[in-house]
Structures are given as structure tokens and as C-alpha cells.
Amino acid sequence: MNHEALAAPGPLPAVFVRDLTVAYDEKPVLWDIDLDVPEGTLTAIVGPNGAGKSTLLKAILGLIPTAAGTIRLLGETYSRNRRAVGYVPQRGTVDWDFPTDALDVVTMGLYGALGWLRRPGAKERATALERLDQVGMADFAKRQISQLSGGQQQRVFLARALAQDPKLYFMDEPLAGVDAATEQIVFEILRLLRSEGRTVVVVHHDLETVRETFDRTILLNVKLIASGPTEAVFVREKLQAAYGGRLAAMER
Numbered sequence: 001m002n003h004e005a006l007a008a009p010g011p012l013p014a015v016f017v018r019d020l021t022v023a024y025d026e027k028p029v030l031w032d033i034d035l036d037v038p039e040g041t042l043t044a045i046v047g048p049n050g051a052g053k054s055t056l057l058k059a060i061l062g063l064i065p066t067a068a069g070t071i072r073l074l075g076e077t078y079s080r081n082r083r084a085v086g087y088v089p090q091r092g093t094v095d096w097d098f099p100t101d102a103l104d105v106v107t108m109g110l111y112g113a114l115g116w117l118r119r120p121g122a123k124e125r126a127t128a129l130e131r132l133d134q135v136g137m138a139d140f141a142k143r144q145i146s147q148l149s150g151g152q153q154q155r156v157f158l159a160r161a162l163a164q165d166p167k168l169y170f171m172d173e174p175l176a177g178v179d180a181a182t183e184q185i186v187f188e189i190l191r192l193l194r195s196e197g198r199t200v201v202v203v204h205h206d207l208e209t210v211r212e213t214f215d216r217t218i219l220l221n222v223k224l225i226a227s228g229p230t231e232a233v234f235v236r237e238k239l240q241a242a243y244g245g246r247l248a249a250m251e252r
Contacts, residue, residue, distance in 0.1 A: 012075045014039040014168050014199040015060065020069030022052070022059050029055050031223045033069070037201060037216065039167075042194045044204040044213070044230070047220035048243050053203045054090060056220065057170050061087060074168055086161035088171040091154050096146050102156045103141040106131055109160035131159040135185055151182030158189060169193065169200045176205060187213065210234055 015037035022030040030052045037043050045053045058064045060071055062078050074081050086109075106128040132138045135155040145153060154174060161169060174186050190213065193200050201218075204210065210217060210230060217233040219225040225242045226233040 012072050013037055014041075014074055015201060016070075016072040016075075017060065018070040020056075020059060020071065021067040022055055022064065023067045028067075029222060030059065033220075033224050035218065035224065035227055037199060037218075039074075039199050040194070040197045041199055041215045042190055042213065043199075043201045043216040043218060044210050045201065045218045045220060046204055046207065046210060046242075047225070051221040051242070053220055054172050056218075057087075057172050057201070057203060061085070061170060083164070084167045086164045086166035086169045088154075088157050088161050088169070088174050090172045091150060091157070091176070093172075094153070094157070096153060098146075099144070101142050101144055102132060102137060102148065102152075102159075103128055105145055105156050106160045106163050109163040128159070128163050131163045132156070134162060135159045135189070136181070149179070151178040154178050155182055155185060158186065162189070167198060169198060171200065171202045173203050173205060207239075 013036040015035060017033055017035040020030060020033040020035075021028060033056065045056060047053055055064065059066050059069070060073070060078070071078065074084055078085060103125065107124055110124045110127065129138060129141060132141055135158050137152060137155050137159060140148060140152060140156075145156060148156065158171075158174060161171075175183055178186070187209075190200060190202070194215070202214070204214070211234055214230050216228060217230045218227045219233055219238055219242045221242045226238045
């Protein structure tokens with residue numbers, strides 16, 4: 001495939017993906033994905049269970065091996081642009097028994113800027129506390145993360161990403177299984193980041209909130225079904241192509 005023909009003239013978009021394929025035991029879980037995510041947009045990745053949504057994020061961030069593909073984030077490889085990228089993983093993938101408190105978890109988000117030979121000081125801890133306050137968790141700063149509820153744990157990891165102050169965020173189901181208060185805070189943070197001109201890509205499971213929240217939608221089911229402005233992608237014909245008979249069941 002001619003990558004030069006695919007790329008628009010001028011700067012690359014915030015997320016540029018071409019020919020991305022990921023396979024486990026020779027079975028493709030993502031197949032020949034081409035994506036552009038413009039800067040300053042709020043994008044949802046949606047699709048049925050097993051569609052490869054989380055795999056797509058992990059592949060873009062180099063967390064899993066790829067069979068093929070070209071990926072650029074803010075015009076560079078992730079390894080060269082790591083500090084400009086924030087990641088909020090799925091809560092279920094984190095070892096919550098690790099003995100540390102909420103403030104330390106958020107402070108860890110600042111290690112990339114400090115370098116591993118420097119220890120965070122008062123300035124960094126103040127920044128971390130500000131971010132905890134932003135997500136309504138300042139009162140829990142010294143609480144062990146294992147003692148927090150699921151929604152509180154999710155807010156701590158959101159605060160850690162905010163502390164990094166990146167230009168580009170990837171969030172893997174930040175609203176899955178959280179309480180109403182956490183859901184409201186997450187939506188507020190998403191709107192704030194967009195207003196600041198940040199680029200945010202979110203794996204999202206709640207179809208009812210896609211239209212009202214996200215500028216753009218990536219519709220995925222192993223292959224890319226559609227990608228673009230939400231009003232053009234989030235239509236019944238394309239949702240049917242992604243979800244098949246499951247769409248009718250979800251609408252009952």
C-alpha cells in the first residue's frame with residue numbers, strides 16, 4: 001500500500017495508523033486497520049465484545065506485538081513521543097494489591113518528565129494532589145489503592161494521566177463499571193480536555209452516550225467498519241455491520 005498516497009499533505013494527524021494487523025496464534029484480532037484521528041478531537045472506539053478495541057489501543061502504544069503496520073502519534077513513533085501521550089488502562093488489568101497510596105500512584109505519572117534518576121519533590125507532589133482534587137479524590141490521597149472502590153480507583157488513574165499533562169490521551173473503558181459520581185467526573189474531564197485542544201481516544205461501551213459526547217467515532221469489529229465524524233459513522237447501517245444481530249438485542 002502506498003503510504004504517501006494515504007497521508008494528507010502537511011502535518012500528520014494526532015493518530016496515524018496504516019496497515020495495522022495484530023494476530024494471536026496466527027488468528028487475526030485486528031486486520032489491516034487504517035486510521036486518522038485529527039488533533040483536538042474527542043473520539044470513541046466502539047464495537048462488540050471481541051472486536052479488538054483494547055487491542056487497538058495496546059498496539060498503538062506498543063504494549064503488544066504487531067504483525068504489520070505503521071503508527072505515528074503526533075507525527076512521531078510512540079517511543080520518541082512518549083511524554084506527550086497519556087494512557088488510562090482498563091481497571092481490570094491493574095494489580096490493585098500493589099502496596100501504594102493514591103498520591104504515589106498519581107506522582108508516578110511525573111516520572112517520565114523527571115527522569116528515573118530524580119525523585120519527585122514537593123512540586124511534583126503538589127501537582128499530583130491538584131490532579132487528585134480535580135477528580136474529587138484529594139481526601140483519599142493517603143488511602144491505599146486496594147482500599148478504594150472501583151470508581152475511586154478509576155479516578156486515581158485518570159488523575160495520573162492528567163498529571164502527565166500530555167497532548168494525546170488514550171483511555172481504555174474508563175466508564176466501565178463505575179458509579180454515577182465517577183461517570184459524571186469522567187465526562188466533565190473529557191469535555192475539559194477537548195476545550196483545551198487535547199486529543200482524546202476512548203474505548204467506550206455505552207452506545208447511548210456516543211452521540212452527545214464524542215466528535216468522532218471509530219467503529220470496529222476486527223476490521224475497521226467506519227471512522228469519521230460521529231454523525232456520519234454512528235448510523236444504523238454501519239452499526240448493523242459491526243454488531244450484526246446483537247444490535248437488535250441491545251435495542252430491546
